[in-house]
Amino acid sequence: SALQELKDTIKPVIATQKVSMEKIEVKEKITPEKETIETLLPRVRSLRMHISDVLEKDLDIAYIAGWIESKMKIGKIIFAIIRDGTGRIQTVIKKQDNEELYHHIEETPLESFVFIVGAVRRDERAPGGKELKIQEYYVISKSSELKVPLIQLGTSSLPVRLHYRYLDIRRRTMRTVLYLRSRITHYVREFFMKEGFTEIHTPKIIGTATEGGAELFPLLYYGREAFLAQSPQLYKQMALNAFERVFEISAYFRAQPYDTPRHLSEFWSIDAEAVLFGLDDLLETLEKLIHYIKKKLEKNESQHLKTLNVSIPKLPEKFPRLTYSEIIEQLTNEGVSIKWGDDLSAEALHHIANEVKSPFFIIEWPATVRAFYYRPDPYNPKVTRSFDLMWPTGHKSLPIELSSGGERINDIEILKRNLQERGLFPESYGWYIEMFKYGMPPHAGFGLGLDRLVQAILAIPNIVDTIMCPRNPKYLVP
Amino acid sequence: SALQELKDTIKPVIATQKVSMEKIEVKEKITPEKETIETLLPRVRSLRMHISDVLEKDLDIAYIAGWIESKMKIGKIIFAIIRDGTGRIQTVIKKQDNEELYHHIEETPLESFVFIVGAVRRDERAPGGKELKIQEYYVISKSSELKVPLIQLGTSSLPVRLHYRYLDIRRRTMRTVLYLRSRITHYVREFFMKEGFTEIHTPKIIGTATEGGAELFPLLYYGREAFLAQSPQLYKQMALNAFERVFEISAYFRAQPYDTPRHLSEFWSIDAEAVLFGLDDLLETLEKLIHYIKKKLEKNESQHLKTLNVSIPKLPEKFPRLTYSEIIEQLTNEGVSIKWGDDLSAEALHHIANEVKSPFFIIEWPATVRAFYYRPDPYNPKVTRSFDLMWPTGHKSLPIELSSGGERINDIEILKRNLQERGLFPESYGWYIEMFKYGMPPHAGFGLGLDRLVQAILAIPNIVDTIMCPRNPKYLVP
Numbered sequence: 013s014a015l016q017e018l019k020d021t022i023k024p025v026i027a028t029q030k031v032s033m034e035k036i037e038v039k040e041k042i043t044p045e046k047e048t049i050e051t052l053l054p055r056v057r058s059l060r061m062h063i064s065d066v067l068e069k070d071l072d073i074a075y076i077a078g079w080i081e082s083k084m085k086i087g088k089i090i091f092a093i094i095r096d097g098t099g100r101i102q103t104v105i106k107k108q109d110n111e112e113l114y115h116h117i118e119e120t121p122l123e124s125f126v127f128i129v130g131a132v133r134r135d136e137r138a139p140g141g142k143e144l145k146i147q148e149y150y151v152i153s154k155s156s157e158l159k160v161p162l163i164q165l166g167t168s169s170l171p172v173r174l175h176y177r178y179l180d181i182r183r184r185t186m187r188t189v190l191y192l193r194s195r196i197t198h199y200v201r202e203f204f205m206k207e208g209f210t211e212i213h214t215p216k217i218i219g220t221a222t223e224g225g226a227e228l229f230p231l232l233y234y235g236r237e238a239f240l241a242q243s244p245q246l247y248k249q250m251a252l253n254a255f256e257r258v259f260e261i262s263a264y265f266r267a268q269p270y271d272t273p274r275h276l277s278e279f280w281s282i283d284a285e286a287v288l289f290g291l292d293d294l295l296e297t298l299e300k301l302i303h304y305i306k307k308k309l310e311k312n313e314s315q316h317l318k319t320l321n322v323s324i325p326k327l328p329e330k331f332p333r334l335t336y337s338e339i340i341e342q343l344t345n346e347g348v349s350i351k352w353g354d355d356l357s358a359e360a361l362h363h364i365a366n367e368v369k370s371p372f373f374i375i376e377w378p379a380t381v382r383a384f385y386y387r388p389d390p391y392n393p394k395v396t397r398s399f400d401l402m403w404p405t406g407h408k409s410l411p412i413e414l415s416s417g418g419e420r421i422n423d424i425e426i427l428k429r430n431l432q433e434r435g436l437f438p439e440s441y442g443w444y445i446e447m448f449k450y451g452m453p454p455h456a457g458f459g460l461g462l463d464r465l466v467q468a469i470l471a472i473p474n475i476v477d478t479i480m481c482p483r484n485p486k487y488l489v490p
Numbered sequence: 491s492a493l494q495e496l497k498d499t500i501k502p503v504i505a506t507q508k509v510s511m512e513k514i515e516v517k518e519k520i521t522p523e524k525e526t527i528e529t530l531l532p533r534v535r536s537l538r539m540h541i542s543d544v545l546e547k548d549l550d551i552a553y554i555a556g557w558i559e560s561k562m563k564i565g566k567i568i569f570a571i572i573r574d575g576t577g578r579i580q581t582v583i584k585k586q587d588n589e590e591l592y593h594h595i596e597e598t599p600l601e602s603f604v605f606i607v608g609a610v611r612r613d614e615r616a617p618g619g620k621e622l623k624i625q626e627y628y629v630i631s632k633s634s635e636l637k638v639p640l641i642q643l644g645t646s647s648l649p650v651r652l653h654y655r656y657l658d659i660r661r662r663t664m665r666t667v668l669y670l671r672s673r674i675t676h677y678v679r680e681f682f683m684k685e686g687f688t689e690i691h692t693p694k695i696i697g698t699a700t701e702g703g704a705e706l707f708p709l710l711y712y713g714r715e716a717f718l719a720q721s722p723q724l725y726k727q728m729a730l731n732a733f734e735r736v737f738e739i740s741a742y743f744r745a746q747p748y749d750t751p752r753h754l755s756e757f758w759s760i761d762a763e764a765v766l767f768g769l770d771d772l773l774e775t776l777e778k779l780i781h782y783i784k785k786k787l788e789k790n791e792s793q794h795l796k797t798l799n800v801s802i803p804k805l806p807e808k809f810p811r812l813t814y815s816e817i818i819e820q821l822t823n824e825g826v827s828i829k830w831g832d833d834l835s836a837e838a839l840h841h842i843a844n845e846v847k848s849p850f851f852i853i854e855w856p857a858t859v860r861a862f863y864y865r866p867d868p869y870n871p872k873v874t875r876s877f878d879l880m881w882p883t884g885h886k887s888l889p890i891e892l893s894s895g896g897e898r899i900n901d902i903e904i905l906k907r908n909l910q911e912r913g914l915f916p917e918s919y920g921w922y923i924e925m926f927k928y929g930m931p932p933h934a935g936f937g938l939g940l941d942r943l944v945q946a947i948l949a950i951p952n953i954v955d956t957i958m959c960p961r962n963p964k965y966l967v968p
Contacts, residue, residue: 050868053932054768056766057768060766062734077765077766079929079931080929096734096765097688097730097734097735121929123928125929125930152932153900153929154929155928155929156927156928158928175921177921178731178925179928181728181729181731182732186732187732187733190732190733191733193691194688194689194690197691198679201676201679208540210575210668210672212672212958213671213741213758213958214958214959215756215959216694216741216743217743217756219967220967229695229709229711230709230710231707231708231709231718232708232709233707233745233755234745234755234963238966240695240709247959250655250659250958250959250968252575253656253657253659253660254575254659254664254668255575255665255668255669256540256574256575257575262741263691263693263740265694265695267711267712269712277695277712278693278695280691288531288535288538290532293535422631423631442968443655443656446656447656449634450636450657451599451602451603451631451632451633453555453557453603453631454531454630479691480690480692480728480729480732481692481693481725481728483693483695485712488695488696488697488711489697489921490728490921490922
């Protein structure tokens with residue numbers, strides 16, 4: 013894989029045609045004599061072009077700035093791939109054309125940041141179809157020799173990659189994943205805005221351990237104890253007092269001791285809540301959202317998906333809906349013994365996920381395994397009007413629990429009773445309980461893990477690689 | 491003001507024309523007999539229309555769900571304003587038409603959430619130009635009697651308003667501010683994406699107190715000490731290793747003991763950073779951004795600005811650029827004694843802001859008052875290539891410090907020296923310092939307070955009213 017990346021990156025092109033320098037229109041002449049970084053920088057700023065533009069536009073000469081990703085010497089010719097934030101391009105220098113420049117380039121360490129003025133030559137064999145014949149060359153920020161060559165980082169152990177995360181994200185794979193993460197985030201927001209949802213900003217520091225204290229990180233807040241929010245749940249319900257439909261995309265925090273490829277201690281969550289939504293509205297919204305993202309990615313980001321060698325699986329328009337009880341029955345038939353009322357682990361669901369293949373909903377969860385605010389089914393109060401969305405990941409991997417949600421209790425008496433049945437005290441829920449006195453409408457909502465969504469869609473084995481700087485029990489740095 | 495809001499809300503319309511019920515096409519007949527919330531809800535979900543749609547579309551009959559915002563009895567007619575997340579509409583019932591319904595409505599407390607089927611009647615005098623003659627009426631979620639009537643909350647003290655924040659955000663003013671906050675956030679993102687910036691997600695929990703420990707909230711992270719990030723500074727610089735230009739909009743945390751109308755302990759920040767940007771690029775980006783937001787708000791949100799009685803001041807295309815030294819000189823002339831090298835408070839800048847009137851930049855700040863990562867001006871190393879953006883708020887109020895930023899040091903030796911000169915140890919900066927060994931390009935960036943931006947643009951006196959649930963030394967709840 014590292015070898016393949018190396019091969020993809022370097023495809024040397026032997027010069028076959030002579031470029032006439034007279035034809036080149038120079039925007040501004042840079043004289044290498046007495047050039048310092050201070051005199052150079054303003055001109056680099058005004059002249060440099062993005063590599064993506066150089067590849068697209070019809071130019072005779074190009075001014076680029078970027079990192080030297082790789083160099084290859086063939087005879088007395090150096091081929092160097094230069095990378096900036098927008099793309100990569102092949103550059104070339106012959107010893108016979110400029111011996112001093114040739115040696116200068118030869119001696120520059122990989123991953124140095126350089127400014128190059130080059131004559132553009134079309135060549136089908138070069139990556140992107142173009143090659144720059146180096147005319148001028150400046151090292152703007154010289155790199156030390158890499159302790160782990162960039163090309164080997166991809167196959168290095170996770171601790172090594174995270175140690176050098178600032179280099180690791182220069183690798184094409186990691187950059188593409190992080191770029192697609194930003195696009196997925198954008199498409200999710202676009203979807204919710206089209207559907208009439210208003211973006212909200214809820215607090216991340218909370219005063220009381222409302223939703224089960226065990227998973228909360230405590231912090232010191234002006235001499236008082238406070239906690240990091242594990243979700244915007246209570247606050248997005250509050251926001252329905254102002255808006256019809258609300259959503260938020262933000263970081264949340266769970267002090268779970270899990271070091272698995274599915275858990276982050278600081279994770280990003282997509283949260284939505286809507287007045288008068290019922291369970292069916294939630295499921296339909298999620299189906300529409302996932303199809304929307306898939307369509308947008310395939311339409312606008314196909315090149316990046318190709319870079320990752322990812323094709324998003326064909327998804328049914330409607331995802332299958334299995335009840336919790338059906339799942340228990342099926343698991344029992346398969347020899348997995350789970351008591352009705354217990355939670356279902358990804359391990360337990362493994363076989364079912366492999367049979368269903370598409371994403372599927374599990375509905376009608378028992379109240380015993382759901383948070384206190386889930387609405388009991390009025391026709392069968394043992395179960396709640398709630399769901400989980402599972403995403404199968406293939407034969408050998410566990411399915412991903414992508415989203416959880418449901419209808420919420422909006423009746424203060426049922427809410428109080430529900431708390432009491434769990435040994436909790438309504439009095440300690442302060443404003444949250446009080447709120448339900450004042451005409452709280454029926455509503456429903458869900459949380460959808462953004463990191464897990466990226467992981468599912470891009471088929472990334474370990475969730476730490478969906479985000480630049482992951483946090484879990486092991487990793488607090490970088 | 492509360493009186494004005496009351497007057498704006500209730501403009502009773504005396505029925506002058508008779509509506510013929512035969513003309514009304516009923517989508518589905520709802521029979522009030524034996525109706526329970528369970529049988530009613532699915533039908534409410536399928537039938538209800540948003541009030542904004544009822545006001546816009548040409549309908550004979552409307553199905554709405556919302557809160558009773560106000561009621562007024564004139565003779566034997568009740569006028570009730572119903573509000574949902576999209577707007578408000580006047581409804582009317584005459585005692586003579588349905589005495590039972592009349593009493594039912596008369597007895598329902600304000601802020602109850604109700605479902606109404608009504609005949610639509612055009613009437614210029616009603617808010618929105620339409621009125622609903624109530625045909626059917628269901629209380630979906632009955633409110634208790636309000637301890638503070640909604641209409642009075644607006645003039646109540648801040649502690650009372652925050653105690654009832656879930657009601658406070660039902661008020662037109664607060665809802666509009668929070669809505670415009672969501673729009674401003676959207677326009678900011680739209681701007682950065684158009685400018686080729688990639689959205690990033692940086693960690694909010696950090697391992698070491700890098701940028702001055704005094705302002706950090708400590709937390710317990712799996713038995714270790716950790717801190718809440720006060721900005722994405724070091725991480726957005728890291729992200730430049732992958733992308734050309736990056737931005738993030740997220741919550742950050744500062745343990746500042748300030749209880750002022752300008753400070754939040756949990757604030758939202760707009761952060762941007764770009765490779766090869768210089769100071770001028772930053773200032774131009776901010777000017778363009780603020781003009782972009784202004785244009786978008788005036789074009790798309792004029793109705794909401796009107797609700798708040800806000801008109802965004804005329805802004806010069808270029809904001810004045812004053813050097814720190816010029817400011818010191820001017821302050822000295824005005825009798826404010828500040829030593830060169832000291833920080834400038836908003837109080838000190840008050841007079842200057844009143845003279846300049848438009849937003850203005852203060853540039854060339856001494857290194858002594860800037861963080862260690864700001865780049866010294868190579869031609870005058872006593873000052874840095876940095877800026878603050880100030881927003882004057884009028885004669886009596888202090889200017890708002892909206893944004894700070896500048897060029898960053900990208901040379902590891904200068905960075906180390908800078909840390910040592912401040913009595914800090916480069917060794918404790920781990921990956922951050924190491925990163926500069928490997929071809930770190932020149933770059934620059936800024937942070938822009940989102941809450942303060944909302945405060946400045948919408949002229950909101952206290953920053954706690956730019957966000958649903960503010961956090962400061964006083965407020966940790968709701």
